[in-house]
Structure formats: structure tokens, C-alpha cells
Amino acid sequence: MKKRYLTIIGFALMCRLNAYAQIKPDTTFKKVPIDFYGGLDTESYYPTALKVDEINLVSSYYSQNGDHSAVTGGIGTEKVTDFSNGIDLKLSWYGRPKHKNTLSFGLGIDHHTSASAAYVSITGASKTGGSRIYPSFDWTIENEAKGTSFGLGSYYSGEYNYKSFGADVHFSKKTNDKSGEFAMKLQAYLDHVTLIYPSELIPTSPVVSTGPTYVTTASGNRQLSGGGSSPSIPTSPRNTYTASLSYSQMVNSRFQVMFLGDLVAQSGYLSLPFHRVYFTNGKDSVEKLPSSRFKLPLGFRANYFLGDNIILRSYYRYYIDNWGSRANTANLEITYKITPFFSVSPFYRYYDQSASKYFAPYEVHNPTDAYYTSNYEYAKFTSQFFGIGFRLAPPKGVLGWQGLHDFEIRYGHYSQNTDLVSDVISVALGFK
Amino acid sequence: MTNQIVKITACCIAVMSFCSCVHLHEYQKTRLNDSEMALSNRKVEKNELNFQSYRESASGANAGKTGGGCGCN
Numbered sequence: 001m002k003k004r005y006l007t008i009i010g011f012a013l014m015c016r017l018n019a020y021a022q023i024k025p026d027t028t029f030k031k032v033p034i035d036f037y038g039g040l041d042t043e044s045y046y047p048t049a050l051k052v053d054e055i056n057l058v059s060s061y062y063s064q065n066g067d068h069s070a071v072t073g074g075i076g077t078e079k080v081t082d083f084s085n086g087i088d089l090k091l092s093w094y095g096r097p098k099h100k101n102t103l104s105f106g107l108g109i110d111h112h113t114s115a116s117a118a119y120v121s122i123t124g125a126s127k128t129g130g131s132r133i134y135p136s137f138d139w140t141i142e143n144e145a146k147g148t149s150f151g152l153g154s155y156y157s158g159e160y161n162y163k164s165f166g167a168d169v170h171f172s173k174k175t176n177d178k179s180g181e182f183a184m185k186l187q188a189y190l191d192h193v194t195l196i197y198p199s200e201l202i203p204t205s206p207v208v209s210t211g212p213t214y215v216t217t218a219s220g221n222r223q224l225s226g227g228g229s230s231p232s233i234p235t236s237p238r239n240t241y242t243a244s245l246s247y248s249q250m251v252n253s254r255f256q257v258m259f260l261g262d263l264v265a266q267s268g269y270l271s272l273p274f275h276r277v278y279f280t281n282g283k284d285s286v287e288k289l290p291s292s293r294f295k296l297p298l299g300f301r302a303n304y305f306l307g308d309n310i311i312l313r314s315y316y317r318y319y320i321d322n323w324g325s326r327a328n329t330a331n332l333e334i335t336y337k338i339t340p341f342f343s344v345s346p347f348y349r350y351y352d353q354s355a356s357k358y359f360a361p362y363e364v365h366n367p368t369d370a371y372y373t374s375n376y377e378y379a380k381f382t383s384q385f386f387g388i389g390f391r392l393a394p395p396k397g398v399l400g401w402q403g404l405h406d407f408e409i410r411y412g413h414y415s416q417n418t419d420l421v422s423d424v425i426s427v428a429l430g431f432k
Numbered sequence: 433m434t435n436q437i438v439k440i441t442a443c444c445i446a447v448m449s450f451c452s453c454v455h456l457h458e459y460q461k462t463r464l465n466d467s468e469m470a471l472s473n474r475k476v477e478k479n480e481l482n483f484q485s486y487r488e489s490a491s492g493a494n495a496g497k498t499g500g501g502c503g504c505n
Contacts, residue, residue: 060479084479162503189500240500253460258471262492299493305463319490327490408476428476
């Protein structure tokens with residue numbers, strides 16, 4: 001097997017040595033640009049005032065159903081609806097010539113309902129809805145002359161049982177001929193999981209306080225046995241550190257590729273406190289997963305412009321982690337440009353994964369197992385996701401409105417061989 | 433796991449090496465500069481990546497979530 005790989009690599013290198021096309025410098029580059037309406041144009045104009053680059057709105061409606069809810073130990077309804085809305089605002093200015101500063105502000109608001117959330121309480125009385133809000137901020141400075149950029153980002157997410165604070169630093173550099181680009185991003189999320197347990201599994205000993213005793217209900221309410229103030233629900237930390245690397249390359253005038261890879265390390269409370277596991281003896285407990293996880297996803301994108309109006313967009317990812325999961329993702333989208341400003345894009349995505357070594361279905365786990373989960377997110381399954389998208393981007397604006405420079409709508413149907421099915425419809429509006 | 437990583441890396445190097453990368457002038461990049469040719473997710477796909485990270489074990493290598501930031505994996 002080693003000989004085969006060495007042979008392939010050696011043959012590939014031989015091809016690479018003689019595979020250069022024309023690299024003679026462009027002799028027209030040194031010519032001074034001439035302004036036909038005046039004299040020589042020796043300086044370009046760089047606006048120093050802050051201006052709005054673009055505003056993007058994205059809304060999605062997601063509806064799902066299945067029969068393997070983790071809240072009820074791998075059985076029970078997985079009916080979920082989610083209405084997501086997000087707005088991104090990009091502002092830019094030139095601090096110095098050819099140094100472009102970009103500020104990006106984002107705000108997302110999701111509202112979801114989950115039928116299984118009612119059974120955090122054993123009686124089914126817990127609330128089923130919730131909202132999440134997640135603002136973000138990014139500042140990037142780009143040196144257009146050198147082809148480099150550097151930036152800092154921050155992020156917050158808040159919902160009733162989960163709080164997240166994130167930050168990142170990112171850097172990119174283009175190759176000398178501007179046909180390739182290397183990018184790197186270092187990211188950290190410092191999260192806190194609110195310990196809301198199933199009602200029958202709430203710790204029986206009262207939480208230490210200086211006043212009267214109290215009990216935490218499954219929906220997160222604190223009920224007092226007497227007077228005094230109610231302390232907050234305990235939380236447990238979860239940290240995620242990611243190093244993302246990518247390299248993109250224009251291969252020829254119709255073809256470009258990108259390689260992506262992430263190194264992810266997680267630590268802390270990595271399960272969810274309201275997920276149940278039922279053992280072979282019929283007793284239940286809260287799922288228990290290790291306090292560390294390492295992930296390695298590797299991805300590859302390739303886009304090809306076929307003919308005059310067809311674009312092939314492809315993506316492949318291989319994923320591996322130390323919990324025993326292996327996964328393959330393959331996606332193909334064929335964009336047909338009916339006119340230069342209107343395109344239709346059917347797509348298909350295939351996914352398969354192996355089971356985590358900590359997963360087992362309902363009443364299969366042994367009570368003596370060190371770690372256990374019945375969350376079907378960690379099960380062995382295959383899934384398919386297919387649909388179609390439409391994009392409209394006329395030069396005079398959508399429906400004649402100059403400010404609305406593009407409109408996109410996309411529908412997809414998702415199904416797993418575990419009988420989970422979902423539909424999602426998304427709309428994106430771009431303003432300039 | 434090490435063998436699989438070595439296999440994937442060797443395949444990537446082979447794929448890259450079979451391509452002859454030409455030097456492109458700006459006027460030759462009209463097709464590459466088409467917005468549909470961008471080597472990134474569409475803006476409209478943003479929430480699809482979120483629900484996939486909730487329902488599947490794998491995440492990352494797609495400019496989406498890699499873990500953290502939400503009550504997902």
C-alpha cells in the first residue's frame with residue numbers, strides 16, 4: 001500500500017515539474033494608464049469616509065419530524081420548528097491608500113418550538129418554545145497592494161439554557177500572481193451550559209444557600225420553599241478552540257479549487273443535561289459523555305464554469321473525531337444561468353456517518369458503561385438533502401429597486417434513514 | 433486514524449499536482465469572478481449549515497460551525 005501511494009505521489013510530481021503553462025510576465029502591466037478625458041491618471045481615488053458596502057437579510061423556516069428524541073432516551077417525537085432571521089451590515093473605508101478597513105455587524109434572532117422539550121418534565125409540562133439571540137462583530141483590514149488581510153471578530157449567543165462568548169483572529173495572504181490565497185483563523189468559544197435536568201433526575205439534596213431551600217423545575221424556574229431571593233441555576237463550562245486553514249487556487253480561466261481543514265478541541269461539559277438514557281434494567285439517567293473531544297474535518301471545493309451558462313459547484317468533506325465518528329459529505333450543485341442575471345440551482349447532498357462508541361439506542365446501554373448517550377446525532381446513519389434555489393440579480397436592481405441588488409430563495413428537503421425528515425425554505429436579500 | 437489521514441493527504445497532493453495552474457490576466461478572470469463561482473457557501477445556506485450541525489455529528493471545514501457557540505455539538 002505504501003508503494004502505491006509513493007508511486008502516485010512520484011508520478012504526480014513528475015507531471016507537476018513539466019506542467020507550467022505560460023508564465024511570461026505581462027508586458028502590458030508596466031504601461032501607464034491613460035485617461036482619455038484628461039491627462040495621465042497617476043493616482044487612484046480611495047474613499048476615506050465610512051460607507052455602507054452591503055446589507056444582507058436572511059430568513060429561514062425549518063420544520064422537522066422524527067421518532068428518536070434524545071430528551072426521552074432515543075424514542076419519542078422529534079417535531080421541531082425554527083424561524084431564523086439574520087441581518088449583516090458591512091461598512092468600509094480607506095484609512096490609507098490601498099488599505100481597506102471593513103466593519104461587519106451581525107444580528108441573528110431564532111425562535112424555535114420543540115415538542116420533545118415538553119418532556120424535560122416527566123409529566124410533559126415543560127415549555128416547548130425558546131428564542132436565541134446572537135450578535136457578532138468583525139473588523140478586517142486589507143492591504144490591497146500586498147494582498148494580505150488581518151482581522152478580529154467577536155460573537156455572543158444567548159438562549160435560556162446556553163450562553164456563548166466567542167472571539168477570533170484571522171489572516172490571509174494572496175500569492176504573488178494573485179491566483180491563490182492562503183487563509184487562517186483561530187477561534188475560541190467560551191460557553192456555559194445551564195444545568196436543567198429532567199424533573200425526575202434533579203439532585204434531591206438542596207443547593208447550598210444562605211436562606212431557605214428551593215427546587216429547580218425542569219423548565220428552569222426556581223421555586224422557593226420560603227422567603228428570600230432565588231439564586232441562579234448552576235452552569236457548567238464548555239470551551240471550544242478551533243484552528244481553520246484554507247488554500248484556494250485558480251487553476252485556469254474556468255476552474256478554481258479550495259482546500260479546507262479545521263483542528264477542533266473541545267473541553268468541559270459536552271453533553272446536554274436534559275437528555276435521558278435508559279439502561280437495560282429500565283432505569284434512566286442523564287446522558288454522560290467525555291469531557292474532551294478532538295475533531296478533524298477536511299474539505300475540498302471545486303467550481304467549474306462549463307460552457308457559457310452552467311456552473312458546477314462541488315464539495316467534499318471527510319470528518320473524524322476521537323469519539324469514534326467518521327463521516328463523509330458530498331455535495332453537488334448545478335447552476336444554470338437562464339440569463340446573466342437569473343439563475344436556477346438544483347442541488348444534492350449525501351452524508352453518511354458511523355456511530356460514536358458512546359451511542360446506543362433506547363434500553364441498550366449497560367448501567368456499568370462509563371459513558372452513554374442515546375442522542376441519534378451520534379448514531380450510524382445516512383442522509384440526503386436535495387432541493388432547488390433561484391437567484392435574481394439584475395443590474396438595475398430587483399423589480400427596478402436599485403438598492404435591492406440581489407434576491408435569492410432556496411428550498412431543501414432533508415431525510416435520514418433513521419426516519420428523521422425536515423424541510424427548510426430560506427430567503428436572502430442583498431442591499432447595496 | 434493516522435493511515436486514513438496519510439491517504440487523504442496523498443490524494444490531495446496528487447489532485448493538486450495533476451493540475452497545471454496557468455498565469456491569468458485580469459481580463460481572463462471574468463468567469464472566475466462570477467458571483468456564482470465563489471468558493472464559499474451562499475448567504476442563503478447559512479441556516480442550513482446550522483441545522484445540519486445540530487442533526488449530524490460532523491461539522492466544520494465549510495466556514496460554518498465547528499462546535500461551540502450554541503447548544504449543539
